[in-house]
Amino acid sequence: MAAFDVNTGVTFDPKRFLVSLFQAAVAAADPDRIIATHLPPKPRGRTIVIGAGKGAAQMAAALEQAWPGPLEGSVVTRYGFSAPTQNIEVLEAAHPVPDEAGLRASQRLLQRVSGLTRDDLVIALICGGGSALLPAPATGLTLADEIAVNEALLASGAPISAMNTIRKHISAIKGGRLAAAAYPAKVVSLIVSDIPGDNPALVASGPTIPDGSDRNDALALIGAYGIRLPSVVMTHLKSPEANAPRPDDPCFADNEVHIIASAGVSLEAAAAASRRQGIEAVILSDAIEGEARDVGSVHAAIAREVATKQRPFRKPVVILSGGETTVTLKAKGKGGRNSEFLQSFALGIAGVQGIDALAADTDGIDGSENNAGAFCNGSTVARMRSAGIDAKVALADNNTWTAFQAIDDLFVPGPTGTNVNDLRAILVREADMC
Template sequence: MIQIQPRELLLKMAQAAIDAAAPAQCVPENLPAPPLGRTVVIGAGKAAAAMARAVEDHWPWPLSGLVVTRYGHGADCKRIEVIEAAHPVPDEAGQKAAQRILDSVQGLTADDLVLCLISGGGSALLALPAPGLTLADKQQVNRALLRSGASISEMNCVRKHLSAIKGGQLAVACAPARVVTLLISDVPGDDPSVIASGPTIADPTSFADALAIVEKYRIVEPRAVVEHLRRGLNETPKPGDKRLRGNEVRVIATAKGSLEAASRVASEHGVLPIVLGDSIEGEARDVAQVQSVLARLAHEAQPGQKPCVLVSGGETTVTVRGNGRGGRNAEYLLALTCALRGQADTHAIAIDTDGIDGSEDNAGCITAPDTLARAEALGMSADACLTGNDAYSFFDKLEDLVVTGPTRTNVNDFRAILVL
């Protein structure tokens, strides 16, 4: 038996996953050499303010800049201005910040350096509509995409083609200055062009791709968005664009690194870590069903193969049909709880490493073999809560929410199923 309580071990693993992606840990060693000219820092994302603070702490040369982050995710910076805005649905503060960021890189020279700090959440925070579109248009389509079950890659493809700044357009505005982009990845596969919709990265997708996505999910409003995609004017810069030549991209934190850190914690406590993957996508309920089968197989394993913990990352999605509360991690964990039906000696945790599961105040939730029995004693039906997309209420009443507050980083979901 392990010499630590299952709940304590799972929480310790989750914290290790978060800590491995902390900007203070991964930014300093990835800073470029100072330029001959100016250094301008720009950025967007849930980790942007903490990344800016890490730059300030390790950059003794002159700099100026502006970054935008989610409300509540700010940091105390002295030389780089930090603006907070809405996520996941953009607001006017994000629109104004995006315009100011775009303005701040005008008129630079080849001797100047633009240090761009990008992390997950930047798509909603850099809310600068393309000509002919309004913020209200972007808000409406954003809400529709969030409810549709579209993957992050699909959502960001659409966002790029509704924007005046995403999909490499910000890098074009920086030219001829050299752009070095530091990325904390929150997307499966760590594709730089997808992270925060790649504002400084060449875009391999097209207007036709974006139109196919809105048609796939039957999004027909607002009409201005659909017509904008059909016209397909002013395509984003593509790989090989000479205006982006000489720029550099460094992915400095990933889900894989966080899973490795969590796995080391498990090993230190005598638990065998089994990594299922760092880029798992799909409906949260479907992922839970598959992983519940793996958990049952692990439970039936021969002596010597337990205790073990099944670890995974990536980003699931939720097609919302009910009126309840809960993010994708709570939905996943409730579906897992229903599927396991109180399987003995099996505990699990699921969190978003940014500290916010969807739009709620929790990072995620935790479950145990007695979760269903405790819920029934309180008069709750796990199956009914799952049907109503009400996982937050379920775990809240059981006092099994995991609340970390904003972590100021983001490498997406962390899931662990501990089988003793």
């Protein structure tokens, strides 16, 4: 609902304002803007492009426009997230649960990098979503095993860093193995990070970037989060064959890794967009993790404190945060981590005027539905009640998509072509603007 600002005499629309911040955050990670500034030198031999993630097709299209010579290759993205390219093959597969198309795509990428020489160059375009899009079961495992692992991880409440550490030790392509297959060609990885802390080896489970973790780290995480995996997977993880290549392996010595976009950069862009519109902005963190409903209740407490006591920030102000929360599934409702965050947030600010919020995934998809996230304000819980939805029950049932859909507060921007994790924007303003 639009509001009249008695100070400026103009109509202020909180939703439109919050969307403008989301758009600024996404634009800061736009492949067309960032790929051209991170091009490696041309090789004497061939240029092969490989990639995976929900923004991989857009990255490939941008690279084609910027690259000063011939290139070829393949990238894989989620169904419906493709983009037109001329020389780079775009494959589509399932996300967040892998499928046969993803298995074929993994095999295609491995074929692309086989038989290369020291004169050749591999450019890897990696962004969030690549873990599910590149299923490649280790020897002795099947696609069904990898699907079971993915489903268990998604339901576990484990942070994305823990999930990707486990994934890379049951894979024939993750954990640096794709780059190892390209040796002796040089591999330059251009990374759009969706990982809190921006460890490039964890983005898409690091198909071209090794890290120092081993199978014992994976087993420790499985125990810590109580994750139940198929017995054949556990047997594999207990064998030395599960260990991924080490960073000091000579096959990685000449490779380069560049993070070209991240949550921190996008949050700064959102803050700048807010200030241009006359509203101060503060960034809590670009690396917030934890159970979505718990993070939501903490953000609600901060927003209430600002709204009622003008601390720790003075209103009007936009409170921004990024990172990736998790959802421990306890029921089979429709939802995602951003709508779950907002449902908890809405319960925490119920009845408080002057607070509006948007929580959304910068790739355009939150969970398995077509929304990136949702909006809420102090009237959200009451409006849900009028629509026949008990907000507390919806949260308990992991059915938050249904709750926000009932009051027409889903945010559906469509695929954005990038992925730098979640954006949470909370506007706290004077109540007389309502």
